[in-house]
Amino acid sequence: MPKLALMVMLGVGLLLDCPAPALANEELVLIVSAQSNIDQLDSSLVRKLFLGLTVNQHGDRLRPLLNESDAKIKDLFLRNIVSMSDSTYDRYVLRLSLLQGRQQPVVYKDKNSLIHAVAADPSVVSYVWAKDVVNNAQIRIVRVIWHD
Amino acid sequence: MPGGCRSILWTIVWSLSACVAAQAQAEHEHSSHEFEVFLAGQALGGSGQPKPRDDNSWFNADVILGLAHDKFRVFGEYFITPDEHDLERFQVGYEFVPDTVLWVGRFHQPASAWNTEHHHGRYLQTAITRPAIEMWEDEEGLIPQHITGALIESRRPLGTVAGMQFSGGIGAAPSFSNDNYEPITLVDSNPGKHGLSLSGRLAFLPDYAGTSSTGLLWSHDQIFIRTAAAMASLGSSRFNLSIYGAYADWTFGDWRIITAGYYVDVELNRPAPDESFMSGYLQAERHLPHRLTVYARVEDSARMQRSRYVALFNDHSGDIDVTLRGRTGGLRWDYAHRQALSAEMARVVSPTDQRGVEWRLQWAAAIP
Numbered sequence: 001m002p003k004l005a006l007m008v009m010l011g012v013g014l015l016l017d018c019p020a021p022a023l024a025n026e027e028l029v030l031i032v033s034a035q036s037n038i039d040q041l042d043s044s045l046v047r048k049l050f051l052g053l054t055v056n057q058h059g060d061r062l063r064p065l066l067n068e069s070d071a072k073i074k075d076l077f078l079r080n081i082v083s084m085s086d087s088t089y090d091r092y093v094l095r096l097s098l099l100q101g102r103q104q105p106v107v108y109k110d111k112n113s114l115i116h117a118v119a120a121d122p123s124v125v126s127y128v129w130a131k132d133v134v135n136n137a138q139i140r141i142v143r144v145i146w147h148d
Numbered sequence: 149m150p151g152g153c154r155s156i157l158w159t160i161v162w163s164l165s166a167c168v169a170a171q172a173q174a175e176h177e178h179s180s181h182e183f184e185v186f187l188a189g190q191a192l193g194g195s196g197q198p199k200p201r202d203d204n205s206w207f208n209a210d211v212i213l214g215l216a217h218d219k220f221r222v223f224g225e226y227f228i229t230p231d232e233h234d235l236e237r238f239q240v241g242y243e244f245v246p247d248t249v250l251w252v253g254r255f256h257q258p259a260s261a262w263n264t265e266h267h268h269g270r271y272l273q274t275a276i277t278r279p280a281i282e283m284w285e286d287e288e289g290l291i292p293q294h295i296t297g298a299l300i301e302s303r304r305p306l307g308t309v310a311g312m313q314f315s316g317g318i319g320a321a322p323s324f325s326n327d328n329y330e331p332i333t334l335v336d337s338n339p340g341k342h343g344l345s346l347s348g349r350l351a352f353l354p355d356y357a358g359t360s361s362t363g364l365l366w367s368h369d370q371i372f373i374r375t376a377a378a379m380a381s382l383g384s385s386r387f388n389l390s391i392y393g394a395y396a397d398w399t400f401g402d403w404r405i406i407t408a409g410y411y412v413d414v415e416l417n418r419p420a421p422d423e424s425f426m427s428g429y430l431q432a433e434r435h436l437p438h439r440l441t442v443y444a445r446v447e448d449s450a451r452m453q454r455s456r457y458v459a460l461f462n463d464h465s466g467d468i469d470v471t472l473r474g475r476t477g478g479l480r481w482d483y484a485h486r487q488a489l490s491a492e493m494a495r496v497v498s499p500t501d502q503r504g505v506e507w508r509l510q511w512a513a514a515i516p
Binding site for chain 2: 044047048051053054055056061087090091092094095097098099101102103
């Protein structure tokens, strides 16, 4: 019995000591350049922005950048920002160019390039994992889009 | 279609398909595109339709150019088939307030429920074919579609979620030649006289940024006839065409309904009496598992068979130029990123009670 108790305690200890699961405390955040004048953007404005409609703040026209650096971010973007399925959103942005000559949002597959692009342009808005920008002085977090 | 042509068609279609798929899989660091290209290839068969209509070319490409700088926009749509190539739209715009753009150039008149949504690109429309009343001018379309002048498009919020959309156009209407309209072209000469065209749309959007809408349509075109034969048929050298319509394009869950009804009034010079007819359609689409979409469309009309105006569009080639009634059904499979295969079957009836059955197979894609 003492041997069993020891094994249970050891097992619990190992569990407590092991690294957190990949998703624990993950946060997807909306980011802008630290030099940007962009204030808090409510969810309806963020949705309009990423659906290609015009969103201005302080006289600046905001530009959305799509983060497709990993599949989970894309999935969270579709569910929490635009509320559309992948195929519906794809058709929607294709329609933009046909209907009003609007350009589709620029897509980034590499998160470092995306973060550099956001840092360099005060009119740009995008979204990344919080852990990727939390210590980056060139980036400001505007809001949390999703957390686990 | 001869066997040689068919094999060439499918070779090209599959080569393009492979290119598109390869491009879609390529991992670019980032991408932004001023050009979009919508491609479609189709095979057509059937009975009672001895000669395919002009829009039934086996291949077409719709090249879209869109440039935006601050509030300025430049937009162009160039349509290419083996038989024709034309600058369908070319517009220069200025967005003077958010989501309100004033355009100058050649545009699609806003009183068409279908064409202002799908334009020339086949990939974005679920069905292979468009309803007969929405046909383009060079497909013996009964309603002028390409206007050259000024267009204003505006979208305003209504409450916290909904919105209103307004579009209004003013410009030069097409002239009428032997059996079809001839809109002003930006890349060639424009013989004949072109009258005034006015058109508009007022729509309610349940979601300001969504895709569903319902609204009212109106247009008024002053049309000058260029040929003696058409003048003799109508007893008039010109006529005014007024269109009053209503439409809905509504998505709920896996269903989408597209419906429109038009009342068309043809005002002729006296002593020729005025005439009118009605035309409408209802298309229902349902998304299924495995990226499949099934659809069906019903088209009907009233008084079209008695209209001398409608009879003008018969080019006496033996094919069905104008459809009085139609039943269409099909299945679309979005088998890869921005690529779809579709099969469609249609039964059509002409104003002279000529009946035809058509089937189509289509590959459509959007690049990039």
